[in-house]
Amino acid sequence: MAETADNKEILRGGQFLVKETACEDVFTPEDFNEEQKMMKETVKEFVDREIVPHRERFEHKDYALTEEVMRKAGELGLLGIAVPEEYDGLGMGFVSTMLVCDYISGATGSIATAFGAHTGIGTMPITLYGTEEQKKKYVPKLATGEWFGAYCLTEPGAGSDANSGKTKAELSSDEKTYKINGQKMWISNAGFCNVFIVFARIEDDKNITGFIVENDPTNGISLGEEEKKLGIHSSSTRQVFFNDTVVPVENMLSGRGEGFKIAMNALNVGRIKLAAACLDAQRRVIDMGVKYANERVQFKTPIAKFGAIKSKLAEMATNAYACESAAYRAAKNIEDRISIRISEGNTHQEAELKGVEEYAIECSILKVAASEDMQSCADEGIQIFGGMGFSADAPMEAAWRDARISRIYEGTNEINRMLAVGMLVKKAMKGHVDLLNPAMAVGEELTGIPSFDTPDYSEVLSEEKAIVAKLKKVFLMVAGSAIQKYGPDLESHQQLLMAASDILIEIYMAESTILRTEKNVKRFGEDTQKEQIAMAQLYLYHAVDTINLKAKEGIVSFAEGDEQRMMLMGLKRFTKYQNQPNVVALRNLIAEKITSENTYPF
Incomplete structure (x- = not known):
């Protein structure tokens, strides 16, 4: 059963698949409080002062510079954001720790890695598993950057x-x-x-x-x-x-x-923090890409005016916006779960461990999505720069190389894909997520007579929300039938698990993007969110295509005859638009905003 914190419903990990989330119940980057906004600006200033001017040194294996920057980060308190105050940390909430990880990681993968390794898997195991004596001896030195x-x-x-x-x-x-x-x-x-x-x-x-x-x-x-x-x-x-x-x-x-338990729980935190580390990296690549596109003139025209470049910038921005939306949604869920556990009498250690563990599925989803979107962003960044992008004298080449490790860190993306579905199935077996009843309902819907009523989609993003609800039925249809067919042997069918995982990932990412946008439309007005609406629609359009492809791949791998035909018909019904979006117009709208402001402006 969902619990509440701050008068909003907090779903358990994985429940997003079987329960509807109100937009008011998600946290978005627009919800940062004043302290978090100040922290964000502090980190950005630090990066622009201490890291960006030295990009070339970082590319030439200046390990001493990495250590020096890390020590300065420690002096600012940036290494101790998540550490309780009694051990010389700042004792800030999970969202703030994500925010710092996000903005300190964007300029170079070398600092992103050093920061993540130190604050996450270097310090956190002692903070969360250490005895009081161990914490007093080691954590203050680690939190302040005296030790690494x-x-x-x-x-x-x-x-x-x-x-x-x-x-x-x-x-x-x-x-x-x-x-x-x-x-x-x-x-x-x-x-x-x-x-x-x-x-x-x-x-x-x-x-x-x-x-x-x-x-x-x-x-x-x-x-x-x-x-x-x-x-x-x-x-x-x-x-x-x-x-x-x-x-x-x-x-x-x-x-x-x-x-082994310590290692696995450390990886859960590491996965969502790695997703955070890919966020500002995407923003900075987009910034560099649009500035170059506005300055680079070919055929007497800035290449930013060409449709091919507009398409790239729009897709890059859309993916970055989606990753932000999903990462901070999950981070706040974790923070709220930690607060609930502390209010129930858990220690800080127990609350943090169980809070993150609760959302292990979302952590794996985010790790996969953000790392792959970052790689795609850097790849398109190179393409926008053209021949110059392939040169080590331009920043895109290093961004592309640095991004590549993110798909391997913290468990490969293949492992994380299989983990996401495997953990969801285990939660269902423990009764923490009811997959059985919704899956049975979808099965009955497939054999029933479809409704021919025309829904009213007059409200902004109402059709998009309806499509997300139907995409959840696709997952329940495919995964439910696969579990029924293979039972405990499902984990040996890795290609099927990978296909199911891609469906799960796209649902979470698309829904998070739509909910963030809907929330902001309601509080800031539709006119202020035109490009954000376009990004939500564009992301969903691609999600539907991916889900269609992966579901078909899964269905034909284990179903035959009438069962296969029925499921393929269901897939067609569940991925059908009433009003197909004009994808080119969406991209142009998004790109115009980016090129006119000469930055990632969202």
């Missing part, structure tokens, strides 16, 4: 299968220390960190265990050379070797065998 953190999970033989690591932790005979031996790879911040969160296996335990390990070269810790990477050139990325590294027993994080 890194996270040692991945091994040569343990990537997506994180629990298969071979690193060992052996208890000493006097039971006072553990001796750690093993090899970790792709460790961000390794070159300048003071503390590692290390995952190792004790004896033949089923699950790994987490340890807080100080970086002391005299204690059997050695580093490989800096990795040569496609992008994020000034992000320190090294292998870390542990050779009889002695760790006090009191540095175990949480309990024995709890490491």
Whole structure:
């Protein structure tokens, strides 16, 4: 059952699929309070002063510059936004932590990576799983940038299968220390960190265990050379070797065998924060793209006037707007869930852990959507710059390379696609999301006589909302039939899961975009939101196409004969517009706004 916070209904994670959300109940970037607006401006000024002028240095592997910028961010308090005040942090809410991650990450992937690795997987595990003694000892130094953190999970033989690591932790005979031996790879911040969160296996335990390990070269810790990477050139990325590294027993994080749980929960936070890290990156690429398009003259005309370029700018902006809408919607849901749990007597640790875990489905959705939209944005940015875009002297080339890692970080997009559907099915089995009854209702609708009434779509975005409701039926139809057919074996049908996940992703992203726009139309007036309405309509148009394609792919993979024909007819009914949008006109309207203001203006 949905709960309430601040007089609005808060759906549980995944319930967006089976319940209607009122636009008044979503949080949007237009809802930032004065403190958040000031924080946003502070971060933007910091980036424009400390990062943007040094782009070339970041591309030439200036690891010392990354460390210097991180230390300055710590002095400003930007590394401790999510850390409680008693550990020298600012103790701000989840939306504010997303906002800082968003705006500090846009100018270069090197800082985005260093910031995310330190504040998220470097500091957060101690904040949320550490004992009081561990938190007092380590968190203040990490929150202020006096020390930096890194996270040692991945091994040569343990990537997506994180629990298969071979690193060992052996208890000493006097039971006072553990001796750690093993090899970790792709460790961000390794070159300048003071503390590692290390995952190792004790004896033949089923699950790994987490340890807080100080970086002391005299204690059997050695580093490989800096990795040569496609992008994020000034992000320190090294292998870390542990050779009889002695760790006090009191540095175990949480309990024995709890490491896999820590790793998974850290990844949930990391996924939504990674989505945030892709937001300002998109805005900045759009800004650079439109400025170049307005200045670049060919055939005696600025190329921004050409329809082909207008199309690119409009699509880039639409995707960025959608990602913003969905990311801050989910962030506020998490913040509200944390508040509800604290009011019920949970500790800060319990509330934050369970608050984020509740929306793990949305975190995976956002990670996939934002990382792929960022890659597409940078790719089109290069295209707008033409030959100059391919040159390392122009900023688009670095943006494209930096963006590529985002589809691999925090669990690959393939893993996250399958996780999103898998977690939804598990929630349904636990009774947290009722998929069965809505799926049965859709099944009955398919065999019933369709209505031939013509709905009234006179209100702005009313048809778009109706289409989103029908797209949810597509997911229930495909996923419901697939679960019925395969049961527990569904997880072995990865291509079907991937198709179902793409449907789920497009529903959440399109609905978030429409709800944000509807909310702003109601409070600011339709005339002020013409381009935003166009973006909501354009995003939905593409979502319908994607869902049509992926649902058809899924249906023909497991259904035959009359069942297949009935489902394909249902698909046609559920993806049908009453009034087809003029996509070219929508793009032109959006592009005119961007080119006239010479920036991403939304």
